[in-house]
Amino acid sequence: MTFAILSALPEEQSGLVAHLQHPEQVARAGRTFTRGMLHGQPVVLALSGIGKVAAATTATALVEHFGAAAIVFTGVAGGVGEGVQVGDVVVAQDYLQHDMDASPLFARWELPGYARARLACDAHLSAHLLEAAGACVSSARGHFDLNYPAARVHHGLVVSGDRFVSAARESDRLRQDLRAAGHEVLAVEMEGAAVAQVCLDYGVPFAAVRTISDRADDAAHVDFPLFVQTVASRYAEHMVLAFLQKLSNL
Template sequence: MIGIIAAIDEEIDFFIKNTEIIETSNDNNVIFYYLKKENRHIILAKSGAGKVNASMTVTKMIDKYKPEIIINRGIAGGLETVEVGNFVTGNKMVYYDVNMSSHRSNHQHGKVRGLPLEFTSDSKLVANFYNFCNENKITSLVGIIATGDYFVSNSTYLDNISREISNILAVDMESAAIAQVCYLHNVPFLSVRAISDIITTSYKNEEFTLNIKNACCKLAEQILGYICTI
């Protein structure tokens, strides 16, 4: 069984409309959809935005359904090195809003005490999805996704993040939290994001609003196709 977690309605609608729904269940306001596509069985959950919602949802999914792998998919803000509509596969996920350093300790920015600085996606899943996108002529980049509880739309704020964490391709609000839970439960994990907006000095909120639906559908279609190959 494959687990899929997304944050908002726009990110799950395509799956619901293009699969067979076997069952739905509600676990304390987390709705799980048991889906089937060809010979693949899928558990889909809408987590809601943010690290706490994401962590709670993936924990429930692992405890209740024990998926063999978990894919976190959704949208993200991109840096100027990517373009709207590109996919970013996170081979590494980091927190940009965690800072446990003080005059008594010397922890790297983003590192939770006792845990890795970076949480990694399963290398085989990353490679397979990258190859799948290439075969379908979809631009898919592999790199670092930075996660925090802030909707980043301000280039100055993004610059501050980039100074602490180098080589970021995208920022979101869930990936690292889900990756951390999967790391602790030893569940293979993959995070893929469609870029809905580019965060620059000329950023306009309309960009996100205009691109969100198309980005969500485009990524969902490819994820569903990919799932049917594994």
């Protein structure tokens, strides 16, 4: 069973590349994929690039060309939900495209042809990611360049859209609009919902874990680069390795 580990940016999986055994690079769809072994599991590491279309292209290549039996997305996100702070980790329970609006033909956020707005992540994979994330957050306190002693793990809705949300007013409106429709959002990013949709189409299990790099507010453009460089890659490395080790022991 080949696991695909997907991230948007090189920094988000640089630590994983260093652990890869028997690496082999393959060019496909304008991207470089790296095959190898991690904790005895065959894996493919890939960078989606930024945005939903780029992520969908990469996910499709992972399934069609590399035969990925499951896809796990790891990276960063902006915290939107109450109590979701920088340094926290969010394991996605489901995804929604916050910029999808085909009204009045369909309800706002509903995916045409799917009769729903939210796409569920795989419960089995998500449970193992939650366990790995909890262990990572507990062991990481005091060990990273940026210390977050009160870091927590959350599980719930993550939303994606082709826009970097970086203003408090926009973040607040997004949260309020979604809440009014019964969607209690925790975090916002730019790729996961597209990958979730591709995985649903192909019947491939999908899970995602995101480290909160900023609060999707007016300071997001300042917080994001530093956090990705100094913290996000270490979180991803520890969480994914623990996740794969857990699966290899089952």
